[in-house]
Amino acid sequence: MYSFVDLSLKFEEHFNKRQFPExxxxxxxxxxxxxxxxxxxxxxxxxxMANELFSDLHQDAFHIASAIELFHNxxxxxxxxxxxxxxxxxxxxxxxxxxxxxxxxAGDVMLVVAYEHINKMSSDKLHEVMSLFNKTAKEVCEGQQxxxxxEQKENVAFxxxxxMITLKTSVLLAASLQLGAIVGGAGIGNQEHLYEFGKNxxxxxxxxxxxxxxxxxxxxxxxxxxxxxxxxxxxxxxxxAMDVANDAQKNELQALLKDNSPDKVQKVLELFxxxxxxxxxxxxxxxxxxxxMASLEAINVLSNRKSELEKLARFLLDRES
Amino acid sequence: MYSFVDLSLKFEEHFNKRQFPExxxxxxxxxxxxxxxxxxxxxxxxxxMANELFSDLHQDAFHIASAIELFHNxxxxxxxxxxxxxxxxxxxxxxxxxxxxxxxxAGDVMLVVAYEHINKMSSDKLHEVMSLFNKTAKEVCEGQQxxxxxEQKENVAFxxxxxMITLKTSVLLAASLQLGAIVGGAGIGNQEHLYEFGKNxxxxxxxxxxxxxxxxxxxxxxxxxxxxxxxxxxxxxxxxAMDVANDAQKNELQALLKDNSPDKVQKVLELFxxxxxxxxxxxxxxxxxxxxMASLEAINVLSNRKSELEKLARFLLDRES
Numbered sequence: 308m309y310s311f312v313d314l315s316l317k318f319e320e321h322f323n324k325r326q327f328p329e330x331x332x333x334x335x336x337x338x339x340x341x342x343x344x345x346x347x348x349x350x351x352x353x354x355x356m357a358n359e360l361f362s363d364l365h366q367d368a369f370h371i372a373s374a375i376e377l378f379h380n381x382x383x384x385x386x387x388x389x390x391x392x393x394x395x396x397x398x399x400x401x402x403x404x405x406x407x408x409x410x411x412x413a414g415d416v417m418l419v420v421a422y423e424h425i426n427k428m429s430s431d432k433l434h435e436v437m438s439l440f441n442k443t444a445k446e447v448c449e450g451q452q453x454x455x456x457x458e459q460k461e462n463v464a465f466x467x468x469x470x471m472i473t474l475k476t477s478v479l480l481a482a483s484l485q486l487g488a489i490v491g492g493a494g495i496g497n498q499e500h501l502y503e504f505g506k507n508x509x510x511x512x513x514x515x516x517x518x519x520x521x522x523x524x525x526x527x528x529x530x531x532x533x534x535x536x537x538x539x540x541x542x543x544x545x546x547x548a549m550d551v552a553n554d555a556q557k558n559e560l561q562a563l564l565k566d567n568s569p570d571k572v573q574k575v576l577e578l579f580x581x582x583x584x585x586x587x588x589x590x591x592x593x594x595x596x597x598x599x600m601a602s603l604e605a606i607n608v609l610s611n612r613k614s615e616l617e618k619l620a621r622f623l624l625d626r627e628s
Numbered sequence: 629m630y631s632f633v634d635l636s637l638k639f640e641e642h643f644n645k646r647q648f649p650e651x652x653x654x655x656x657x658x659x660x661x662x663x664x665x666x667x668x669x670x671x672x673x674x675x676x677m678a679n680e681l682f683s684d685l686h687q688d689a690f691h692i693a694s695a696i697e698l699f700h701n702x703x704x705x706x707x708x709x710x711x712x713x714x715x716x717x718x719x720x721x722x723x724x725x726x727x728x729x730x731x732x733x734a735g736d737v738m739l740v741v742a743y744e745h746i747n748k749m750s751s752d753k754l755h756e757v758m759s760l761f762n763k764t765a766k767e768v769c770e771g772q773q774x775x776x777x778x779e780q781k782e783n784v785a786f787x788x789x790x791x792m793i794t795l796k797t798s799v800l801l802a803a804s805l806q807l808g809a810i811v812g813g814a815g816i817g818n819q820e821h822l823y824e825f826g827k828n829x830x831x832x833x834x835x836x837x838x839x840x841x842x843x844x845x846x847x848x849x850x851x852x853x854x855x856x857x858x859x860x861x862x863x864x865x866x867x868x869a870m871d872v873a874n875d876a877q878k879n880e881l882q883a884l885l886k887d888n889s890p891d892k893v894q895k896v897l898e899l900f901x902x903x904x905x906x907x908x909x910x911x912x913x914x915x916x917x918x919x920x921m922a923s924l925e926a927i928n929v930l931s932n933r934k935s936e937l938e939k940l941a942r943f944l945l946d947r948e949s
Contacts, residue, residue: 334773385736389729408710408776411732415706415739416769419762422743426758433754437747441740448737452655455729 308612309364311619314355318348321369322376326420337405337413338420341380344396349623350483351376356619357487357501360612368490370427371436375483377421378440382447384414389455418444432489439489443482450475457541461561468546469510477509496607503602504616511595512623517542518588519627521576527627533572539564543591548582556581596624629933630685632940635676639669642690643697647741658726658734659741662701665717670944671804672697677940678808678822681933689811691748692757696804698742699761703768705735710776739765753810760810764803771796778862782882789867790831798830817928824923825937832916833944838863839909840948842897848948854893860885864912869903877902917945 309317326342327335351372358368386392387400388410394400402410425436453471457463484505488498519528520535521544535542545560552560556578563575579585599620603613630638647663648656672693679689707713708721709731715721723731746757774792778784784792805826809819840849841856842865856863866881873881877899884896900906920941924934 331770331773331777333777334770385732389732409773411706411710412769412773412776415735416766418736418739419765419769422758423762423766426755426762433758434747437743437754441744441747444740445737445744448733448740449652449655452652452730452733455733456652456654 308359308615309355310615311352311356311622314352314359315348317364318351318355318369318372322348322351322373326373326377327416333405333409334412334416337401337409338417340404341384341395341401341413342376344398346396348376349619350379350480353480353483353505353619354487354490356616357484357493358491359487360501360606360608360616361488361491361493361497365430365490367428367430367432368487370424371440371486371490372483374421374424374440375479375486377417377424378444378447379479381414381417381421382451384410384417386451388414389451430490435489436486439482439486443478446474446478450478454541462549463541463546465546465550468541468543472510472513472543473506476513477506480509480512481505500602500606504599504606504620507595507599507602508620508623511592511599514543514588514592514595515624515626517544518585518592521579522585524627529628533576536572536575537567544579544584544588547587548579548584551582551587552578592624596620629680629936630676631936632673632677632943635673635680636669638685639672639676639690639693643669643672643694647694647698648737654726654730655733655737658722658730659738661725662705662716662722662734663697665719667717669697670940671700671801674801674804674826674940675808675811677937678805678814679812680808681822681927681929681937682809682812682814682818686751686811688749688751688753689808691745692761692807692811693804695742695745695761696800696807698738698745699765699768700800702735702738702742703772705731705738707772709735710772751811756810757807760803760806764799767795767799771799775862783870784862784867786867786871789862789864793831793834793864794827797834798827801830801833802826821923821927825920825927825941828916828920828923829941829944832913832920835864835909835913835916836945836947838865839906839913842900843906845948850949854897857893857896858888865900865905865909868908869900869905872903872908873899913945917941 325335325339327338329335354372354375355364355368358364383395384401387395388402388407392400393403400410401413405413425433425440428436450471450473453467454475457468457471481502482505484501485498488501493501517535520530520542521533523532525532531537535545548560549557560575560578563571563578568574600617603616603620604610606613643663646660648659650656675693675696676685676689679685704716705722708716709723709728713721714724721731722734726734746754746761749757771792771794774788775796778789778792802823803826805822806819809822814822838856841851841863842854844853846853852858856866869881870878881896881899884892884899889895921938924937924941925931927934
């Protein structure tokens with residue numbers, strides 16, 4: 308069994324080359340640019356880990372892992388255009404460097420190249436893989452649309468918010484794991500357990516993300532603490548605060564959302580504190596982590612084979628940045 | 629053998645239903661909207677015609693035809709965003725109706741749904757079909773990037789312009805025909821002849837398009853004659869005029885491109901006339917039409933089976949609007 312780090316290195320060896328033709332230069336340089344910004348490559352490595360849970364690493368897992376990483380970056384390029392984001396991983400976004408039209412097109416061609424990687428599969432599971440990949444790709448688009456729709460709304464119900472987060476961020480990790488399981492020859496039951504593991508881990512990860520943005524240690528966080536509050540972003544924390552706040556608190560919170568005073572972050576954090584949002588978030592995260600662990604537990608392979616996935620889960624949730 | 633009209637009706641029967649889930653409404657209504665603007669559906673019907681050239685219509689041809697039509701509309705949505713076009717087929721473009729972000733996302737999800745249709749194939753040709761579809765999709769993106777790059781250039785060489793047009797508009801028709809041939813069980817030689825037929829027909833079609841924009845009969849054309857001239861669009865006509873003009877004419881043409889005087893169209897048309905651009909364009913179109921016909925001729929099936937494709941070619945090139 309390889310560790311997460313071993314498999315990361317193996318994936319980089321496979322992926323760390325130009326993924327696109329040389330010309331038209333503008334188009335393909337823009338596409339290659341975002342891949343070189345790095346990232347933890349959690350999703351593609353998850354494909355490899357899931358394959359290895361059931362059988363020796365298959366070359367097809369590397370093709371699918373590449374497709375997943377390209378899909379993820381396609382969605383980042385297009386999301387950044389929609390969000391008018393200037394920075395990604397501390398560097399200029401693709402559209403801020405190459406212009407919106409080229410960025411749009413670079414995302415498009417990256418999605419097509421993702422399908423080229425899938426089509427390199429040698430096994431007879433192409434239909435099955437395409438089916439899950441397509442379903443997931445649609446869901447990620449749906450999640451992004453829901454997120455944009457929420458910007459226009461004052462209140463979003465917790466359940467609906469959870470559905471958006473699941474689609475926008477969790478299903479891709481879940482699908483990465485299931486795709487690896489398919490290549491590894493897992494049966495449908497084990498595939499589903501892995502999918503649920505990934506889905507719930509993804510939700511827990513997002514709760515942690517929202518938590519750190521509000522309550523993280525500024526020395527360790529690496530980004531501006533309170534960024535979500537300044538941007539009026541709907542988060543697990545805000546949704547819950549609106550749910551439990553009394554009328555006076557609700558009014559204050561809504562006034563703060565329309566306001567951009569210098570002490571906005573501090574005032575929102577005080578309200579979060581009054582509403583015990585931090586404890587609630589930690590408890591909710593723990594709940595999803597436990598669900599994830601129960602699904603991992605249920606997978607029918609020797610438990611020592613699962614230790615790397617468990618380590619990955621703990622690493623993703625214990626981080627402080 | 630079915631006629632083009634018969635097959636159009638068969639395709640509409642297959643395609644004329646909502647192609648997307650109900651929710652998120654904003655996303656999928658935007659995607660469905662452009663499909664309802666109509667169009668001649670030349671490319672999907674070409675898939676069916678090519679299948680029928682070699683064998684009875686196969687259900688897979690309908691799946692591929694749907695994928696081709698969705699891909700085409702995906703590219704229209706994104707091109708319209710890049711061109712900031714307000715109208716498409718006389719109606720508001722997707723982004724002007726639903727906003728740029730939703731239009732971007734609607735294009736994305738439409739491309740994914742195109743792959744869903746491909747994945748419905750029951751035959752063992754999925755790898756082969758995916759391979760040609762992916763190659764073509766990349767080429768269409770490359771053509772669009774070249775077209776955008778040309779906007780920044782004063783002069784574009786004829787060969788490079790031809791390459792752009794081939795990628796941006798011809799290869800999709802060519803691939804539609806080859807995909808139909810693959811489903812129909814054609815050998816590689818016949819597949820390639822059909823591809824060449826479609827590619828050269830596509831180029832001839834574009835020359836006709838450019839010709840009509842400048843020299844069309846305003847009563848029949850349906851759009852504003854001279855639209856390309858007003859927009860300073862690079863066309864076959866302009867590229868050729870720049871190639872053959874003497875220095876004085878070249879300077880005048882370049883000055884006109886920077887100008888927006890009310891008699892711009894008239895003055896450019898006079899220069900086109902001095903450079904005999906109309907005759908040249910008709911001759912070039914004829915040349916590509918003949919190339920297309922030679923490829924059709926070379927296909928190894930009874931020639932009466934080819935008559936519908938020949939009729940389609942003549943219909944596409946003899947149109948006045």
